[in-house]
Amino acid sequence: MRRRVIFGAGMVLSALVYAVGIIGLATTPHANEIPTPGRAVVWGVIAMFSTLGFFIIAFIQSATTSD
Numbered sequence: 001m002r003r004r005v006i007f008g009a010g011m012v013l014s015a016l017v018y019a020v021g022i023i024g025l026a027t028t029p030h031a032n033e034i035p036t037p038g039r040a041v042v043w044g045v046i047a048m049f050s051t052l053g054f055f056i057i058a059f060i061q062s063a064t065t066s067d
Contacts, residue, residue: 007061014053021047
């Protein structure tokens with residue numbers, strides 16, 4: 001039960017960080033222009049690294065699951 005709560009909390013945290021990054025990216029004016037505004041780059045990096053959190057959680061879960 002404790003393991004499930006920890007993984008759930010990790011997934012929720014990663015999802016929240018991803019949502020913040022995507023919302024920030026979507027609300028930055030002129031995000032698709034070149035040169036890209038610095039704020040858009042920061043929000044995109046935040047969203048990108050939160051997806052890495054999903055992969056890390058999935059890897060740990062698959063590595064520690066016993067059949």
